[in-house]
Amino acid sequence: MTSQNPTFTFRAVDPLRDAGLLHSWVTHPKAAFWMMQDARLEDVERAYMEIAADEHHHALFGLRHGEPVFLIERYDPAHRELVGLHEPLPGDVGMHFLTPATDTPVHGFTRSVITAIMAHLFTDPSVERVVVEPDVRNKAVHALNEAVGFVPDREIEKPEKKALLSFCTREQFFAATGVAV
Structure with a gap:
């Protein structure tokens, strides 16, 4: 039986070892917003090797x-993704996450994932x-x-999409979830 309130741990992606699994996740039709639908295995491997070196x-x-049950990408918005589109503050960290498609969805799983991700990010005292x-x-x-706890700020035009720029402070996270970090 699958727990509805799972406990998660985290490990770095190993681009060579994990490329097959990542490929199956990011090319699935339900991962369309990940924008890697047509990626070959080598493309996924190369993309995650670039991330590992960054x-x-x-x-x-x-x-x-x-x-592995979900993927998170953490980035510095002063150097990646949002350069020139937003004025980063000290303590800002950017985040993407992906839960893979499944034939047996568990109610509340994705919400438990994003809650765990946010708690994980906020365990770093430098993240504001x-x-x-x-x-x-x-x-x-x-x-x-x-x-x-995210609050939308505005829509922005990125090269690959129109995006909704949103922010969540430690205090907003706690107010929304009751999870103290």
């Missing part, structure tokens, strides 16, 4: 019972605010973001 961008798996920029059409992630 001091401003990190990819982690969220693990349950030692098995989490920044996200999901596609404006991704209504499901907007609802999840709101559930953990």
Whole structure:
């Protein structure tokens, strides 16, 4: 039986070892907002090797019972993703996450994932605010973001999408979830 309130741990993505799993996740039709639908295995491997070599961008798996069950990318918005589109504050960290498609969805799983991700990010005392920029059409992630305390700021034009720039402070996260970090 799958727990509805799982405990997660985190580990760095190993681009060579994990490319097959990542490829199956990011090319699935339900991962359309990840924008890697047509990626070949080598493309995914190369993309995550670039992230692994980048001091401003990190990819982690969220693990349950030692098995990867979601992906998180953490980035510095002063150097990646939002350069020239937003004035970063000290303590800002950017975040993307992906839960893979499943034939046996568990009610509340994705919300528990984003809650765990936010708690994980805020365990770093240097993080004051989490920044996200999901596609404006991704209504499901907007609802999840709101559930953990994100406040939309404005729509921005990125090269690959129109995005909803949103922020969540440690205090907003606590107010929305009751999770103290």
